[in-house]
Amino acid sequence: MMNADRRCVGPKTAHVGEQELENEMLVLVATRETQGREDGDYCSTVEGELVTPITFECCVPDTCGCGRGYPGLVSAGATTTAMVVDRTAITPQILRQSVTDSLERGGWRDMADEEFEQIIDDHVHTIIRICKAFGDGAIVRRDGPAFWADVRRSAA
Numbered sequence: 001m002m003n004a005d006r007r008c009v010g011p012k013t014a015h016v017g018e019q020e021l022e023n024e025m026l027v028l029v030a031t032r033e034t035q036g037r038e039d040g041d042y043c044s045t046v047e048g049e050l051v052t053p054i055t056f057e058c059c060v061p062d063t064c065g066c067g068r069g070y071p072g073l074v075s076a077g078a079t080t081t082a083m084v085v086d087r088t089a090i091t092p093q094i095l096r097q098s099v100t101d102s103l104e105r106g107g108w109r110d111m112a113d114e115e116f117e118q119i120i121d122d123h124v125h126t127i128i129r130i131c132k133a134f135g136d137g138a139i140v141r142r143d144g145p146a147f148w149a150d151v152r153r154s155a156a
């Protein structure tokens, strides 16, 4: 089962210039900027760590606040404010691995492989989709499945 499908793709051909710019990767990171602007803001993440816009909400997400949070992929904390940033050092593979590691540490590995892969895909795709929608520098808040930008930093 393991070997049949496994293909060695080898390292990607390295291109310089334009190609590298196209590989710029927007990700969501924890920020304290605009914290306190909304009631019930919280930020127990590590500044600048990767966060995910998907949470497993408890039964009272409104009073608890988890429905508004972005869990950090490294810390066990969460934040209500996430910033879209361009991290050229992060590739889709690294992002995927970070999500995987975080979920494994969180005890979510105990399910069928296919199901687990699906959840990882959801995280990665949602991060990419939100980053594209709001753009570099946006501070994005959420409430359940709804996302909006708090402020947009000037690009200068």
Ligand SMILES: [Zn+2]
Binding pocket: 057, 058, 059, 060, 061, 064, 065, 066, 067
């Ligand atoms: Zn909760």
